[in-house]
Amino acid sequence: MTKSKLAILLLLISGNLIATPLQANEALFRLLQERSCNGCKLADTDLVHADLRDADLNKAQLQRANLSRANMDGANLSGADLSFTSLKGASLRGANLKGAKLYGTDFRESDLTGAQLDINALEEAHWRGAKGITSQVQSHAALHNAGVSAAKGESWRQAEDLFSKAIKKKPDIAESWVARAITREKLGKRKLAIKDFNYASELFEAQGMILPAQQLEAAAIALQDKENKNETGNGAGSALLSGLISTSKALIPIAMKLFMPALGLSF
Incomplete structure (x- = not known):
């Protein structure tokens, strides 16, 4: 040697x-x-x-x-x-x-x-x-799924940033708008959350998915009422969405996309 x-x-x-x-x-x-x-x-x-x-x-x-x-x-x-x-x-x-x-x-x-x-x-x-x-x-899917993981860990600011980047990649994917709406509501950004819910509703309606469009519109209205009454506390958006999912199977696929990262990936 x-x-x-x-x-x-x-x-x-x-x-x-x-x-x-x-x-x-x-x-x-x-x-x-x-x-x-x-x-x-x-x-x-x-x-x-x-x-x-x-x-x-x-x-x-x-x-x-x-x-x-x-x-x-x-x-x-x-x-x-x-x-x-x-x-x-x-x-x-x-x-x-x-x-x-x-x-x-x-x-x-x-x-x-x-x-x-x-x-x-x-x-x-x-x-x-x-x-x-x-x-x-970074692909839209990778960014969105990373946002899901961040949201599951209650890292709301990071989740908002990741969903925003995902939206920039593919602005026509309604699920990312819904996901960002939830994170923004968690951060107390109700006005921005309302806009995201409404835009997601428009995207679903354009795709002919009337029921989820109506349900997301209802979530936006409920948040607007809360904003008008100047009620404090966060979490209304996710609570509303959870309630809607429990009453309608139409939103179950949306929930899976929002809260279940792609198989085999863990960010």
Whole structure:
């Protein structure tokens, strides 16, 4: 074993990085020594807090690897397989993630400022709390479902922001308007909630869905009455909607879309 490889092994041990037998660790040594390992097989590797700035990992196999809190600013991860890889809290500023497989990848609390990503690349990844994500890489469904998760956790301000972004993506999806109305009512923004309920009602009516349109219009009127009477307290919108759902099966599909994230995704 060369002195340089021995030094890297000592670094691995001192840094609490789990190393497999040396024969199977050539790729890891190469990566840490040369910062370049195209197509390397690094699945299940533990590289917590690793310094991999500007590393070349083009088409690397990093499935299930633990790269939490790693510094990967400027790294080339194009075409890499990052399925179920943990990048929680990692810094990926300016990293190239074009063509990377991001199924189940954990980007929570990471920094993706300036990172290059494919359109809708984060559709099947976990990214709640990540920084620097542009709307281009987030689909309407991902934004809406993330808003649902935030609402379920009673993070109403975050939910409102996510539903607003979802609406910007697809302004003709009534469910997102209803969802935002509920979050705004929770935040005490009744006038804005009323507008959202009314607009959602118009969208349903335009689709020929008269019953839900009428029910949402009724919810808006009830909120307006509460506003006119200057009554205090939040929660009327969600309470009204819950009551409407209990009396009409027509709104059950809407409720499912509002409060059930897509299967397999947890933001």
